[in-house]
Amino acid sequence: MINLVDLKRQFESVKKEILQEIDEVIASGQYILGPRVKELEERIEKRIGVSDAIAVANGTDALVLTLDALGIGKGDEVITTPFTFFASAEAISRVGAVPVFADINPLTYNIDPSEVERKITSATKAIIPVHLFGQPADMNEIMEIAKKHHLYVIEDACQAFGSTYNNQPVGSLADAACFSFFPTKNLGTMGDGGIITTSNKELAENIRKLRTHGSTQKYFHDRIGYNSRLDEIHAAILLINLEKIDEWNENRRNLAKRYQQYLQNSPHIKLPFEADNRTHIYHLFCVESVMREEIMDELSKSQIQSGVYYPLCLHLQEVYAFLGYKKGDMPQSESVSERLFAIPMHPFLTEDEQDKIISILCKTGGVKNDN
Ligand SMILES: *Cc1c(COP(=O)(O)O)cnc(C)c1O
DSSP, X not given: OBOSSOHHHHHHHTHHHHHHHHHHHHHHTOOBSOHHHXXXXXXXXXXXXXXXXXXXXXXXXXXXXXXXXXXXXTTOEEEEOSSSOTHHHHHHHHTTOEEEEOOBOTTTOSBOHHHHHHTOOTTEEEEEOBOGGGOOOOHHHHHHHHHHHTOEEEEEOTTOTTOEETTEETTSSSSEEEEEOOTTSSSOOSSOOEEEEESOHHHHHHHHHHHBTTOSBTTBOXXXXXXXXXXXXHHHHHHHHHHHHHHHHHHHHHHHHHHHHHXXXXXXXXXXXXXXXXXXXXXXXXXXXXXXXXXXXXXXXXXXXXXXXXXXXXXXXXXXXXXXXXXXSSHHHHHHHTTEEEEOOOTTOOHHHHHHHHHHHHHHHOOOOOO
């Protein structure tokens, strides 16, 4: 079986170091928000070039705590994309605000800045662009719009650790950014985890307070907060994986190049588009085809996993029926959601495995015979 991601191979490659570190965590007697979490925060601050990184329990909490710390809640609107994992919008609802969806650019699948501008009202407080599948959103345009309308921008960078925009790392491009360390994310642990990066000291302080029950001094509370902390074991694992992440991202990019090279003549497969001035780290490698079902069936018959990202846009989710959107409101997102699917992509995919995937895609998706 060739899987979409292969976590067993990934963790096997660093198992010795991880086991040794876990031993040391056990011996230390400190299990939550200890020295390893602090070291992880400091290393990520340095790497991304921000004043603060605050580790939390998961990527969803990273979004929720950031929105809450910015004072966003009831009566506020936050603009995001309908073509993302549910948590991007769920976090907005969780703090009591209303998610407002703006359609995507069908080439990059990222939120379309001109659609964002169209959706701004007097209640709009923030924009959450998502760096979908590992490709940074159009941050210059989005930051300009935000400046003009006095809005906060929070990067949902959960799928994009290590990607860059105009040579700047994602996580340093807006007021704050949120990352997830869920195991399948390109930088992941063996459980849940997340981190927020920001260079706004006051915001960082508020988020730090929120993550431990709204307190800065033990047993004294001046806010209703959360319990959203990172464990030492996860920090230890992430410190090891952080050393590998550039190599792993490079492997992904090389595999992406091979897919591009060998599938470019397939008339029924549309390959991912890399926009200018950014690095796409291919958290997922998604292709479009009107023959999606047929191709996925053929892959499955050959023991190759594939998956639909995302089958139902967020504005059409049952839970958001009350927002009043209908089919046709987000034509680009809806159209892409009918054709897009992911094929295996992870740093440990071998060229032999990839060749097998490519041959089935060419057989089913067709090959132009004019060359
Ligand atoms: C994974 C993901 C999240 C949520 O992260 P968790 O750690 O699973 O809570 C949020 N947004 C996007 C775009 C994601 O892919």
